[in-house]
């Protein structure tokens with residue numbers, strides 16, 4: 478039986494992931510994240526995922542003007558949830574590994590082993606440069622830095638005393654107790670698109686985010702297999718419900734027509750400053766006519782039945798292990814998804830021997 482995990486890409490920044498003047502304008506708050514977590518747990522989803530973002534992209538909509546810090550909000554929701562896995566983004570440049578290891582172990586403890594981190598090396602460096610923390614040449618060795626960082630943490634999580642003499646970190650007989658509840662380590666997630674990013678995922682990650690091409694899914698699994706590991710390959714999707722297919726498609730068009738082009742231009746300029754090879758592909762993708770946001774994922778548009786059919790088809794055809802959803806209105810849309818789309822999706826996928834969101838209700842209620 479194939480198991481596909483479903484999660485929520487939490488709206489860490491203002492206005493979620495939609496860069497439109499039409500969609501709701503709001504700032505992220507603990508209260509909003511608590512509500513989303515409750516719905517996600519009630520409808521049987523598997524995880525919540527928080528990106529880490531330290532500056533927004535302006536525009537009339539104020540895209541990502543306010544952002545909340547992922548590890549602190551995940552920590553606050555750990556005792557308020559019972560079953561969801563909680564994944565928070567961490568950039569190694571911002572935390573010494575001995576400090577990060579301790580914070581992560583603490584949240585692992587609060588959550589009873591449900592916590593994990595998404596290790597990023599900087600999607601754009603502007604947000605880190607504003608803090609003055611980006612070392613000379615970092616763009617060329619960022620995954621080497623992250624690799625050392627995670628290796629140090631793995632030692633601290635598993636050994637009594639750790640001595641490490643690396644290019645970036647030096648530890649002498651360093652202790653870190655207690656150890657995490659989850660063995661061998663708290664969950665590790667990553668999302669790099671570059672060859673170095675893929676290699677990092679293959680060596681360390683339990684989950685890797687990719688786009689929706691089956692070839693990327695295969696390539697990621699093969700890279701992990703070459704390291705003697707298995708990895709779950711996951712992606713993001715935007716849920717856009719309507720009462721009818723036409724109504725949903727029309728709404729998508731209106732969101733697109735009202736795209737905040739100023740915010741989009743600022744985002745693309747931020748990518749171009751870093752001048753990485755991979756960014757040419759990524760900025761051209763952002764110029765595609767169906768762009769409605771950043772990080773919003775592949776749009777799944779339609780009435781609930783259509784949405785269930787489209788999701789099932791994507792799950793069957795791509796071989797993906799997980800999807801995290803973004804929404805226009807997270808609380809409302811996830812409730813509707815749980816009540817109307819999910820039962821139909823489960824029924825279709827059962828015919829393909831695939832299980833989704835199968836949390837036992839009794840455990841949710843316990």
Ligand SMILES: Cc1cc2nc3c(=O)[nH]c(=O)nc-3n(C[C@H](O)[C@H](O)[C@H](O)COP(=O)(O)O)c2cc1C
Pocket residue numbers: 527528529530566595596597598599600601667668669670671672673674675686687713753755
């Ligand atoms: C779902 C998802 C979440 C991400 N979250 C972050 C984040 O919080 N912070 C960040 O700097 N980059 C984030 N990224 C970007 C990736 O970590 C990575 O930098 C990007 O895909 C480019 O690949 P590269 O780093 O290998 O060049 C995210 C990517 C995805 C797909």
